[in-house]
Amino acid sequence: MGIVKGLLHRVRTAPPLVDGTAQRVLEAALRQAEDFGVRRFTVDDVARRCGLSRVTIYRYFPKKDALLDALLMSEMRSFLTKADAVVAAQATPEARLVEGLLFCLDFLRSHRLLNRLLRTEPEFILPHLTTRAEPAIAEARAWISDQVRAEVAAGRLTVPDRDIDTFAELVVRLVISFTLTPETAIPLDDPAARRRLVDLYLAPFVRHYTPPRT
Numbered sequence: 544m545g546i547v548k549g550l551l552h553r554v555r556t557a558p559p560l561v562d563g564t565a566q567r568v569l570e571a572a573l574r575q576a577e578d579f580g581v582r583r584f585t586v587d588d589v590a591r592r593c594g595l596s597r598v599t600i601y602r603y604f605p606k607k608d609a610l611l612d613a614l615l616m617s618e619m620r621s622f623l624t625k626a627d628a629v630v631a632a633q634a635t636p637e638a639r640l641v642e643g644l645l646f647c648l649d650f651l652r653s654h655r656l657l658n659r660l661l662r663t664e665p666e667f668i669l670p671h672l673t674t675r676a677e678p679a680i681a682e683a684r685a686w687i688s689d690q691v692r693a694e695v696a697a698g699r700l701t702v703p704d705r706d707i708d709t710f711a712e713l714v715v716r717l718v719i720s721f722t723l724t725p726e727t728a729i730p731l732d733d734p735a736a737r738r739r740l741v742d743l744y745l746a747p748f749v750r751h752y753t754p755p756r757t
Contacts, residue, residue, distance in 0.1 A: 550615070550616075550619060550678075550679075550682060551619070551623075551682040551683075551685070551686060552682075553616065554616055554619045554620050554623060555623075557616065559617075559620060560613070560617070562603070564595070564599070564603065565603045565613075567593050567595070568589065568593055568595065568600050568603060568604065568610070569610075569613060569614055569617050570593070571589050571592040571593035572584075572589045572610055572611075572613075572614050573614060573617075573618070573656065574592060575588050575589050575592055576611075576614065576656050576659070577655045577656050577659055580659060580660065580663055580664045581611065581660065581664055581667050582664055582667075584607070584611070585607070586600055586601070586604075586607055586610065589610070618654075618656065622650055622651075623686075625646065625650065626643060626646055626647060626650070629642050629643055629646045630642070630643045630690065635699075636694045636699050636700050636749050636753060637746050637749045637750060637753070639690070639694075640741075640745060640746065640748075640749050641738070641741050641742070641745070641746060643690075644714060644717075644718070644741060644745065645737065645738070645741065647718050648718060648721055648722070648731065648737075651718065651722040652721065652722055652725055652731070657722070661723065669723075672719055672722075672723060673723070676719070680712065680715050680716070680719070683711075683715040683718075684708060684711045684712045684715050685711075687710075687711035687714055687715065688707050688708050688711040691707045691710065691711065692704075692707060695707075698754065699753070699754070700749065700752045700753060700754075701752045701753075701754055702752045710748060714745070
């Protein structure tokens with residue numbers, strides 16, 4: 544299983560699974576991977592967990608890799624759907640940045656499967672977030688950059704285009720670092736303290752490029 548180039552595009556463009564049986568299989572696959580990791584992950588175990596036959600599972604996912612890929616897509620879709628909802632619910636560019644960033648940190652730092660793999664099977668995930676992280680960083684950077692450019696197009700920010708990707712990548716690398724190394728002197732688990740940190744070190748970027756009210 545790996546984070547591959549084009550994952551974000553696939554998540555955005557591929558229709559979600561709506562079949563109840565397929566969803567049942569994916570939920571069982573997620574629980575199985577959370578409990579036992581990927582190395583010991585088998586279709587037989589997923590079949591026992593969801594009470595279906597292997598033949599039934601293979602109708603939807605013809606091999607183990609296809610099931611793991613679908614699981615990755617499902618979890619990424621869940622993340623993006625929730626992140627988009629959090630961002631859309633905010634009234635200002637500054638609030639969208641702050642709440643979006645805090646959501647991403649919370650979601651990834653508490654994601655049970657991601658933390659399981661980082662702890663017990665890092666070879667499956669760690670390279671894609673470190674030495675081979677360019678595709679993942681590029682896609683996350685593009686996602687954030689699109690959000691900023693939408694604010695610029697709407698006249699709510701005046702960020703020069705040359706600075707947008709730089710800012711987006713700094714945010715991405717910040718989130719990755721705090722996800723991979725959760726132990727920190729920075730009080731991320733204290734809601735008030737971490738909000739103050741974001742307010743001091745990230746929100747000024749938005750404030751600097753916010754047009755004056757008329």
